[in-house]
Amino acid sequence: MLMNKVETALVNSPPRRWLQRFYETQVLLRFGGRVLPGARALEIGCGSGYGSQLVLERFGAARVDAVDLDRAMIERAGRRLARYGDRVRLAHGSATDLRAALDADDGGYDAVFDFGIVHHIPDWPAAIAEVARVLAPGGRFYFEEVTAHALARPIYQRLFDHPTGNRFTAERFLVELAQHGLVVLGSVTRIRGDYLLGVAAKPVPDSE
Structure with a gap:
């Protein structure tokens, strides 16, 4: 679901950028660390590309693939990330079908990033x-999310457009990760469970 104009302006504002760089990134690095040298990363819902820039500069990815439903945001991300050349690949598409969007193979990424999408x-x-x-064994999923508690608040409902059914609490999100075999390395909730930040890993299979 695309963001409305109010939310688009908010997520591209200097205060949001500051929060993402100086708070959220620090929390995620504390839980998951930098990616391995040469790592290939994916950002789902890349927006204007600021998150992908952080993935390259702060998390140390060698390459980033990024996908978004909004073609206008893909164009903005292309301008922001042009200086990184072929280290970045952008695609229009859905996070629910990465094979269609990016021809993403099973286990093709060392890290996946979700900055509130x-x-x-x-x-x-x-x-x-x-x-x-798409995570490789040993790969890590870095996530920052808004939960059902926040989405139920009147200010969210007045200003933003979000799906209304089957929204998740922080606890439900973590359970879903476990159901798909991802092991949470660390997580934290803020403002009475409104926001969730954390990192989960895909286990390496035991050798025969």
């Missing part, structure tokens, strides 16, 4: 299933 997806469990599918 899964709560916009009507079939959000399908997006989690895709994250688990």
